[in-house]
Amino acid sequence: MKKRYSFFLLVLLLCASNVFAQNNRKVGGLVTDTSKVAISDANVMLVLGKDTLRTTTNSDGIFKFSNIKAEQFSLKVTITGYREFNNAYTFGKDKSLDLKGIELQFSSNMLKEVVIKTKPNPIRIMQDTVEYNAAAYQVLDGDNVADLMKQFPGLEIDDEYNVKTMGEDMVKLRINGKDFFTNNVKDFIGRLPAGIVSKVQIIDDFGDEANFTGIKIGKPTKMLNIVTKPGMNKGKFGNIGLNGGTNDQIGSNANMNFWNDTQQSSGNLNYSTSNNGAGKAQNLGIGATHSDRIGKNMGYSFNYNYGLNDAAYSNEQAVETLNPLGTFYNKSFSNGDSRGDNHNLRSTFNFNDKKMYLNGSVGASYNDRSNISSSLSNQSGIIRQDLRNANESKSQTPRINANINISKMLKNKKNSFSANFGLSTSNNKSNQNVITNTLYYDKLTQILEKDSLLNRNIISDNNSQNFNLGVNYSLGLKKLKDTLARQSLNLSYSLSVGNSKSQVSTIVFDNLNNTPSFVDSLSTHYTSVTVNQSLGLNYNYNSKKMRYNFGINARPNLLSSNYINLNQKIKNNTFNYSPNINLSRTIKTGKTLSINYSGNNNNPSLQQLQPIRNNQNLQNVVIGNPDLKPSFSHNLSSSYNYVNAKTGISAQTGLTFTAVQNEIINNVILLPDTLNSLKQETRFENTNGNYNVTGNYSLNIPIEKNKYSISYSGNVGLSNRAIFINNIKSFNKGVNVSQRLNMVMMLKKFNVNASAGYTFSSNNNANNFTITDVAILSLGQISGATFYRTHNYRADINGSYRLKNFSVSSNVNYSLSVSDGEFGNNNLNNVQTLNVSLSTRVNIKKSYRIDVNTSKQINTGYALQNTDPLIINANLSKSFFKSQALSVNVRASDLLNQGNNLSRYVSGNSIIDSRMNQVTRVFTFGLSYNLSSFGGKNFRVDAD
Numbered sequence: 031m032k033k034r035y036s037f038f039l040l041v042l043l044l045c046a047s048n049v050f051a052q053n054n055r056k057v058g059g060l061v062t063d064t065s066k067v068a069i070s071d072a073n074v075m076l077v078l079g080k081d082t083l084r085t086t087t088n089s090d091g092i093f094k095f096s097n098i099k100a101e102q103f104s105l106k107v108t109i110t111g112y113r114e115f116n117n118a119y120t121f122g123k124d125k126s127l128d129l130k131g132i133e134l135q136f137s138s139n140m141l142k143e144v145v146i147k148t149k150p151n152p153i154r155i156m157q158d159t160v161e162y163n164a165a166a167y168q169v170l171d172g173d174n175v176a177d178l179m180k181q182f183p184g185l186e187i188d189d190e191y192n193v194k195t196m197g198e199d200m201v202k203l204r205i206n207g208k209d210f211f212t213n214n215v216k217d218f219i220g221r222l223p224a225g226i227v228s229k230v231q232i233i234d235d236f237g238d239e240a241n242f243t244g245i246k247i248g249k250p251t252k253m254l255n256i257v258t259k260p261g262m263n264k265g266k267f268g269n270i271g272l273n274g275g276t277n278d279q280i281g282s283n284a285n286m287n288f289w290n291d292t293q294q295s296s297g298n299l300n301y302s303t304s305n306n307g308a309g310k311a312q313n314l315g316i317g318a319t320h321s322d323r324i325g326k327n328m329g330y331s332f333n334y335n336y337g338l339n340d341a342a343y344s345n346e347q348a349v350e351t352l353n354p355l356g357t358f359y360n361k362s363f364s365n366g367d368s369r370g371d372n373h374n375l376r377s378t379f380n381f382n383d384k385k386m387y388l389n390g391s392v393g394a395s396y397n398d399r400s401n402i403s404s405s406l407s408n409q410s411g412i413i414r415q416d417l418r419n420a421n422e423s424k425s426q427t428p429r430i431n432a433n434i435n436i437s438k439m440l441k442n443k444k445n446s447f448s449a450n451f452g453l454s455t456s457n458n459k460s461n462q463n464v465i466t467n468t469l470y471y472d473k474l475t476q477i478l479e480k481d482s483l484l485n486r487n488i489i490s491d492n493n494s495q496n497f498n499l500g501v502n503y504s505l506g507l508k509k510l511k512d513t514l515a516r517q518s519l520n521l522s523y524s525l526s527v528g529n530s531k532s533q534v535s536t537i538v539f540d541n542l543n544n545t546p547s548f549v550d551s552l553s554t555h556y557t558s559v560t561v562n563q564s565l566g567l568n569y570n571y572n573s574k575k576m577r578y579n580f581g582i583n584a585r586p587n588l589l590s591s592n593y594i595n596l597n598q599k600i601k602n603n604t605f606n607y608s609p610n611i612n613l614s615r616t617i618k619t620g621k622t623l624s625i626n627y628s629g630n631n632n633n634p635s636l637q638q639l640q641p642i643r644n645n646q647n648l649q650n651v652v653i654g655n656p657d658l659k660p661s662f663s664h665n666l667s668s669s670y671n672y673v674n675a676k677t678g679i680s681a682q683t684g685l686t687f688t689a690v691q692n693e694i695i696n697n698v699i700l701l702p703d704t705l706n707s708l709k710q711e712t713r714f715e716n717t718n719g720n721y722n723v724t725g726n727y728s729l730n731i732p733i734e735k736n737k738y739s740i741s742y743s744g745n746v747g748l749s750n751r752a753i754f755i756n757n758i759k760s761f762n763k764g765v766n767v768s769q770r771l772n773m774v775m776m777l778k779k780f781n782v783n784a785s786a787g788y789t790f791s792s793n794n795n796a797n798n799f800t801i802t803d804v805a806i807l808s809l810g811q812i813s814g815a816t817f818y819r820t821h822n823y824r825a826d827i828n829g830s831y832r833l834k835n836f837s838v839s840s841n842v843n844y845s846l847s848v849s850d851g852e853f854g855n856n857n858l859n860n861v862q863t864l865n866v867s868l869s870t871r872v873n874i875k876k877s878y879r880i881d882v883n884t885s886k887q888i889n890t891g892y893a894l895q896n897t898d899p900l901i902i903n904a905n906l907s908k909s910f911f912k913s914q915a916l917s918v919n920v921r922a923s924d925l926l927n928q929g930n931n932l933s934r935y936v937s938g939n940s941i942i943d944s945r946m947n948q949v950t951r952v953f954t955f956g957l958s959y960n961l962s963s964f965g966g967k968n969f970r971v972d973a974d
């Protein structure tokens with residue numbers, strides 16, 4: 031009897047353990063939108079026959095179920111604004127399922143919008159994303175996306191629509207997580223209406239391949255993703271216009287864009303001609319873009335652009351440069367005509383079925399440029415000589431490139447393989463005729479001592495081919511207790527091979543009989559081969575709260591050059607290694623921290639290595655150094671983001687540090703010539719000690735449901751730069767500071783935005799400075815051991831008052847710039863610019879608009895002759911139709927004709943004043959039709 035009882039007890043225990051094992055099944059998942067951003071508060075239903083389990087995703091898009099009895103189940107995910115997700119799953123041998131790839135598509139067909147009045151959360155902080163809720167900010171009729179984004183704390187947007195966040199440039203645009211036409215941020219944020227926007231996301235983008243594999247290594251770039259309101263992911267926008275005016279001005283433009291989610295087509299045709307004061311200027315642009323999907327998993331795009339720019343120009347500039355020997359002054363005048371024809375063609379395709387990701391592109395371009403110019407340069411100070419130059423040049427540059435990237439999940443889904451291939455080839459041929467007339471003067475008597483004339487024809491032929499190969503294998507390690515976490519070892523290898531040829535032939539013409547002679551010392555002929563390799567091993571860990579990877583990279587590099595005309599070969603072989611560290615952690619809801627470190631190897635250029643004298647510019651002879659070593663840069667960056675969901679207070683901080691070993695810098699040597707004047711010789715040296723550290727920060731405090739807000743932002747930087755002057759090394763330590771205080775009041779009919787800012791710079795980079803393509807490289811741009819200090823003060827106040835049939839907006843701007851330099855006991859006079867501007871916009875009965883912009887500038891200290899101009903611009907427009915799509919415009923620019931086009935640029939130890947001589951007072955009449963329709967609704971976008 032006891033045996034029978036024991037038998038039944040054993041059977042009962044086995045059944046219980048089996049039931050317990052079945053009930054111990056678990057399901058977890060991550061719900062995101064198409065841009066891989068987590069979706070919180072989504073409804074998740076798990077259906078088991080007649081039973082249903084329910085939950086919602088947390089702030090990180092995570093959901094979990096446990097104690098699931100059945101082996102098979104179906105999952106449904108729903109949330110307003112997205113399409114419903116349904117799928118069936120089977121456990122099989124696994125007791126837990128990790129469903130990471132649940133992506134919700136934005137819904138295009140929605141019921142009538144229901145408005146729920148509640149306090150919106152303006153900012154949401156996630157692991158790789160900062161998200162702004164458009165509903166928490168003011169959006170007025172006629173606002174574009176840039177007007178909306180200017181209210182976001184932590185973002186900077188200039189007049190050209192360049193966007194920065196925490197000192198980093200925004201380099202890519204997507205809408206609803208998908209490519210948008212050119213993907214260029216500045217192309218569209220000024221043209222898309224703010225009224226279609228639901229959210230704006232600033233994403234740390236590691237690339238499409240990283241989104242597919244989940245392996246995020248290296249420093250990310252900043253991507254802007256605009257999430258539209260439901261149904262607003264399709265539209266038509268663009269404009270057609272005609273205009274004419276004084277100054278022989280005639281123009282026409284047509285730009286149309288058709289957007290239906292992934293299907294996008296655009297075309298543009300623009301032409302304008304005018305007399306710019308220096309002569310005739312004309313521009314022609316033609317472009318076409320189309321992209322679409324093929325089936326569910328494949329997409330393609332096509333883009334072609336042609337541009338013609340043909341314009342006469344007239345320019346004058348003055349450069350004042352500090353140097354241990356004294357002060358250099360250079361004043362130059364130049365004029366000419368420049369023409370450029372550019373063709374660009376690009377086609378891409380992609381495939382993604384969640385098992386394999388494939389992306390490829392083919393591109394070609396052709397540039398044809400010509401330039402005719404003449405110039406006069408007067409040099410004074412410790413040098414007294416004049417230069418007259420006449421230049422005529424032509425060049426053609428065809429380029430072709432192709433690349434393909436492939437990533438595949440292997441049979442064991444924890445493992446993946448990626449590879450990329452790339453090819454490119456380019457050729458540049460140019461023919462340049464240069465006539466240089468150098469006039470030497472006695473320093474004391476100012477009497478002309480020598481008139482030297484050199485007539486040269488320089489023929490160049492350069493071509494290069496490059497091949498790139500990269501492979502990456504990711505080995506998934508054992509499962510962790512956290513079913514949504516993943517860890518892997520990643521082995522990567524990359525190879526880049528470049529082959530280039532260059533031949534420069536210089537022919538000098540005799541001044542008496544114009545007989546041509548080939549000059550060996552001014553000609554070069556060389557070939558080179560570069561082989562760069564990188565081998566890396568990284569450990570990667572990724573979970574809902576933490577992502578980090580660390581590893582090491584080894585970089586052997588080979589550079590071999592053959593100088594045929596010198597019968598000399600040079601090899602430069604190097605080996606570098608560096609660690610790689612990336613860390614991103616969500617400390618708690620609304621708090622994230624990230625740290626990135628990387629090391630980069632940079633080889634010297636062929637021009638820096640070649641041991642010959644480049645005498646194309648007689649005032650700046652360049653000599654390469656074959657003993658140069660590659661430079662190596664250490665790059666460390668970190669950021670901390672915080673937002674309080676209850677109060678809306680947000681803070682963003684960032685820190686970057688860069689130090690360079692063996693940095694290649696110019697060694698500027700001043701040498702006396704035969705007439706005891708000076709000329710510049712530039713050589714290249716390796717040096718250590720250069721570093722730069724910068725901290726960025728932004729604090730925003732909203733008050734009374736965002737009706738009022740105060741924000742404070744800025745950055746502080748310290749830098750140290752090594753400089754070689756006459757073979758003597760010295761260091762310049764500098765401080766760069768920028769501070770801004772901003773206050774906003776947004777009421778129903780009235781809003782005011784006031785800000786005050788200050789910037790200070792004492793260490794600008796002078797070594798890599800160039801003014802314009804037509805500027806003369808002269809002794810006025812010599813590097814020095816001291817830098818100018820520049821102070822900028824700015825204050826702005828913007829206000830608008832809006833009624834039903836009348837609205838007015840005004841802007842008052844004040845700016846003051848002060849620059850001074852110090853070397854030894856010599857103090858330069860301060861240079862100051864005071865600018866006060868007032869902008870007023872009046873809208874009457876919605877169809878009439880008057881814009882008046884007035885600015886007064888007071889200048890002191892300019893090297894060029896200047897006035898204190900009062901600039902008045904006015905515009906009157908009348909709109910027609912209910913949509914106000916058709917408008918007539920009458921515009922007057924610089925009514926008083928006082929514009930002098932004078933500008934100042936401070937770089938290191940040089941101050942550059944320049945002026946483009948062109949007509950400023952212009953009257954134009956224009957007719958335009960603007961189309962801006964999204965989701966079947968018309969949106970007005972006012973011109974800035």
